[in-house]
Amino acid sequence: MFNIQTPYFLNYSEATSFQKSGELIEFIKSAKSSLDVAIFDITLNKVAQEIIAQSKKIPVRVLVDRRQSQGPHSAVAALIKNGVKVRFGHQSGGVMHNKFTIVDGLMVETGSFNYTAGAAHKNNENQVYLFTPNVVDRYRARFEKIWNLGDEPAGAEPSPSPSVSPLP
Numbered sequence: 001m002f003n004i005q006t007p008y009f010l011n012y013s014e015a016t017s018f019q020k021s022g023e024l025i026e027f028i029k030s031a032k033s034s035l036d037v038a039i040f041d042i043t044l045n046k047v048a049q050e051i052i053a054q055s056k057k058i059p060v061r062v063l064v065d066r067r068q069s070q071g072p073h074s075a076v077a078a079l080i081k082n083g084v085k086v087r088f089g090h091q092s093g094g095v096m097h098n099k100f101t102i103v104d105g106l107m108v109e110t111g112s113f114n115y116t117a118g119a120a121h122k123n124n125e126n127q128v129y130l131f132t133p134n135v136v137d138r139y140r141a142r143f144e145k146i147w148n149l150g151d152e153p154a155g156a157e158p159s160p161s162p163s164v165s166p167l168p
Helices: 017-029 045-055 076-081 117-121 133-149
Strands: 008-011 035-039 060-064 085-088 099-103 107-111 126-130
Touching: 017 045, 017 099, 017 107, 017 126, 035 045, 035 133, 045 060, 045 076, 060 076, 060 133, 076 085, 099 133, 107 133, 126 133
Parallel strands: 035 060, 060 085
Antiparallel strands: 008 126, 035 099, 099 107, 107 126
16 A cells, blocks of 8 residues: 655665665556556566556556656557547657656656666666645646547547546
8 A cells, every 4th residue: 555645755776676666556556447558668577566456446657757667678559459538749950758656646756767677677766655635636637638638549549538636
């Protein structure tokens, strides 16, 4: 059970590989009503598997960079194949480089950490968990904006934004 209740920072140069992805997996597992992920790339199978598992229980939306999703180790195709609502971030001439996950519209994980093997096992990364309502609301608004501008994968059924409580 994910039980961090205050802003929490994990510096990955000092963390083990398990801490890097384990905290995130517990955070994803803690979602009870919704999960929104904006991430440059996903190659960590355990993270992808947990996103897929959550998508069978609650609304899950994943926004990724189109070019990165084409990489040989990307788990994005598996997410799509397993029915996860995925969109490609629309960025004219650049990349969709956001890195944040929102759980239940109440908590945010963000930082430099991509959900990749390189980030988990090699890189010096950081991750912060935030619970301050006005900060989380700004991330929610940002996610809605980039989700609504995102492109559907070819052949996917339209995935409109689910009912989300309005921001104050």
